[in-house]
Amino acid sequence: MKLALYGPQISTFVRCCTTVAQEAGVSWQLHPTGTGTKESAAHHPFLRTPAAYIDDLHFYETLAITSYIDSQYNQRRLQPMAPEAGARCLQWVNIMSNYVFPIIEERLVLPRLVAPLMGRQPDEKLIAEALPNIAYHMQVVDQRLLEAPFLAGTEVSLADIFMYCVIESAAMTPEGADILTHLPALSAWKQVIEARPAVQATKWPDPSELGGAS
Ligand SMILES: N[C@@H](CCC(=O)N[C@@H](CS)C(=O)NCC(=O)O)C(=O)O
Numbered sequence: 408m409k410l411a412l413y414g415p416q417i418s419t420f421v422r423c424c425t426t427v428a429q430e431a432g433v434s435w436q437l438h439p440t441g442t443g444t445k446e447s448a449a450h451h452p453f454l455r456t457p458a459a460y461i462d463d464l465h466f467y468e469t470l471a472i473t474s475y476i477d478s479q480y481n482q483r484r485l486q487p488m489a490p491e492a493g494a495r496c497l498q499w500v501n502i503m504s505n506y507v508f509p510i511i512e513e514r515l516v517l518p519r520l521v522a523p524l525m526g527r528q529p530d531e532k533l534i535a536e537a538l539p540n541i542a543y544h545m546q547v548v549d550q551r552l553l554e555a556p557f558l559a560g561t562e563v564s565l566a567d568i569f570m571y572c573v574i575e576s577a578a579m580t581p582e583g584a585d586i587l588t589h590l591p592a593l594s595a596w597k598q599v600i601e602a603r604p605a606v607q608a609t610k611w612p613d614p615s616e617l618g619g620a621s
Contacts (some may be wrong), residue, residue: 408480410435412472414456415442417521417611419508420469421457422572427473427565429605431481433461470500473565485565492560499551499558499566503573507544511577515541519580534582541577542586545593548574552592556599563600571600 410428414421416439428435440446442456450458451467458467462479466472477485487493514537518530548570551558558566574597577583587594600606 408433408461410476411460412437413440413447413450413458415439418442418456419512419572419576422609422611423469423565423569424457424459424472424476425609426568426572426605427476427481427485429608430485430568430603431476433476433480469504469569470565473568477565485563485568487559487562487564489560492562492564496559496564496566500569502547503566503569507548507570508573510537510541510544511573511583515580515583516576519582520576538582538586541583542589545574545577545583545586545590549590549593552596556596563603567596567600568606571597571606575601 410424410433412421412424412435414424414437416437421437425435425437440450440456443454447456447458448454450456450465453467455467457469457472458465459472460466461476464475466475474486477483487496514533518534522529548558555561557563558570574583574587574593578587578597587597
């Protein structure tokens, strides 16, 4: 079984997909595709990435891609069956997708890490103004991890994979790394998730060797 993924080589949501594929033992091939391009429109009608082809099926939207892989090839190990844990998993996936990812991506990772790769100066004002709010978002996740070892409760779930991918991208910036040093529960959880072989296998290539990201 092979998974064909379309998206940028450095992409938080692509990494969610590749990590879940690794967890499930599904091999994958990434076809590097920019976002918002004609090529991405061929795979995703809203011009987002990633998109995936597996089992003669075509999916877009990261939760759909990852839940299919986990359900079909990983005995739903990353989707808790218990009603509360299942709901918590979806709650934290949505929090990552709708709140944590947009602010970290647009106001920290893109200006700090990606703009220089494109030959542009980082927008320091944009970053500085967003930092208190970014810290707040990360604190909310930290608070949850003071209540439970994983976002859905007692077991690792899709929510941890999604959240790890964005927290790791923040940690690659000096500002994100600094915020993390003040959040012990989030830092400890990050180390636990990072130790998983699937997470190790999907580390981003060094951004300086690439020159395109999202
Ligand atoms: N809801 C989408 C979000 C995907 C997403 O935002 N992807 C980013 C790249 S990591 C993107 O397409 N950005 C381009 C844009 O926002 O126009 C999903 O879960 O897959």
